[in-house]
Amino acid sequence: MSPLPPHETAAGAAAKTRLDATLLDAVWDAHTVRELPNGDTQLYIGLHLIHEVTSPQAFAMLRDMGLRVRHPERTFATVDHIIPTESQRRPFADELAEAMMKELERNCREHDIRFFDPAHGEQGIVHVIAPELGLTQPGMTIACGDSHTSTHGAFGAVAFGIGTSQVRDVLATQCLSLARPKVRRIEIGGALSPGVYAKDVILHIIQRLGVKGGIGFAYEYAGPAIEAMSLEERMTVCNMSIEGGARCGYVNPDEATFAYLRGRERAPQGAALERAVTWWRSIASGPKARYADRVSIDGATISPTVTFGIHPGQSLGVGARIPRPEDVPDDERASLEEALAYMDLRAGAPIEGTPIDVAFIGSCTNGRLSDLREAARIAAKGHVAHGVKALVVPGSQAVARAAQAEGLPEIFRAAGFEWREAGCSMCLAMNPDRLTGRQMCASSSNRNFKGRQGSPAGRTLLMSPVMVAAAALEGRVTDARELL
Amino acid sequence: MSAKRERITGRACVLRGDDIDTDRIIPARYLRAVTFEGLGEHAFEDDRRQAKGNHPLDDARFAGARILVVGSNFGCGSSREHAPQALMRFGFEAFVGASFAEIFAGNCTALGLPCLTLAPQDLARLMDCIDLDPAQEIAIDVTGRSVTCRAGTLRASLPEGTRRQLVEGSWNNTAVLLEAGGAIESTADRLPYLRDFSATS
């Protein structure tokens, strides 16, 4: 097909003429196939990512309906949740994990889907590898049977986590039935203080707006503190949009986005990249864009943030004291009391100094190279405290190689951390990395739900990778700024 | 077309508490499987074990319940369809609550399970009424958007599009989406990243 200048394509034109449109509007309109009788939009999905947990049942449903994958070239697969991180050697010791892996391989083979295989050094957490390969691009609609698909919004994509029936829908039709979300612009003004990271920003946002605050919204993150962030940091912020109740979150694409994509294996190259950049610029929210809601937060007021409870909204600055039931609004009291009882933490006590048993650095929130680099700066300054088990798990095999090239595994190992192979690891209880009993874990992951890390009584304190590293060294929650 | 879900009647089970997440509904260790079979018996497993028989799902008064009555933000957390699958396989056919996490509600619709919401005071009335008389039959009228118990008929909310899908039996989206036919590819052909600068192959 002959290349057209972007403004001559329908999508480019639609986006260009609407200075009052948000990125969400522009992308939504460009991908609309039709309006459905139920009021939803039939939305074309430009990139579909699958993994071993939520896809096998979808393929089975497809088979039951006698259907094939409509556009196998738009779907990419990897394995992340169940893969053991001590050794990825096949067959996996856990028979259930091995069966899931085999099923994924079979489905990819049968349906001609590209599989990023651990045996070829291409594997990683789905939300880590798609961006690093350049698959994730501005202006795309992206879907994956995993709620943290919101991560890809860091590039100015509209990216949704979906359920298994919807995975089937995308496989069969390359479309989803979706309701257009409203857009809330969240501006982080000013500059972040030293030692404050993207993770602290998103934990702070969720603490302010609540875990239900984002229901019905897409979050548009903007403002100087967001613009100053690298793409990896923006991914950390967008990753946890879902924890704030928003189904997707995004940052408008800018020079940093284009620079990140330049030279990536599956991103456009040369003249195609120049055409792409023109379109990518055109879809960013216009200067007169209208938002359903706006929130602004002064970045300078954010401190290193730690959760103390059983959902990601229950957090506080590391120097603050755990709230007392009488200090919070009525509708939060029961949840706070439940959290304090489960976590065995005392109302009114400082969070700093809380002893930990396990430290986990990794996950799709914070398992990328810059996360490991920052954590290694702390690790280089000491040794993991006696009795603490500390794990560093790169988010992908490519991240592992890049870390190796910089000598990070040696730094971590010398400090007493275990250096593992790529996967979701202790973020959730689907592989051998789990908490036991009532262990307290300082974790760079995204969920502190009861039992999330594998022990029904296990406890999670979410924080940035740097804060996890500091907690590992001290054996207790510590203000990492004192070690940086 | 899938089955029509116009009305669901049966006993109800009351599960109090807000922000009940999908890890609690179905602990992740039960996701290590390639089918949804057998998930029903593990619904709320960790909570139930900790409650040592005092969990509503183990309460003999609620045995055989087809309706689950919950608080706000039910089903938050992961996008796993395993959560509604586990509850459906446990025996629930409908949910009534203060609010539902979006992905959870969407997953339920895709399985033909209505998630109706009630105003806070109505939800409290419904919960109290069921607690007083767990044997009573609760009627959910999906078509007319209401929940009827001994205490009366309560007005419920359900998005109009979802209501239509359920009552018309068009909640299996794949069939509906396929009807667009070639319009799917013509939309793709207009997308700059597919026609102009596609680099993925």
Ligand code: SF4
């Ligand atoms: S790292 Fe955790 S949150 Fe991310 S995809 Fe894996 S299990 Fe899900």
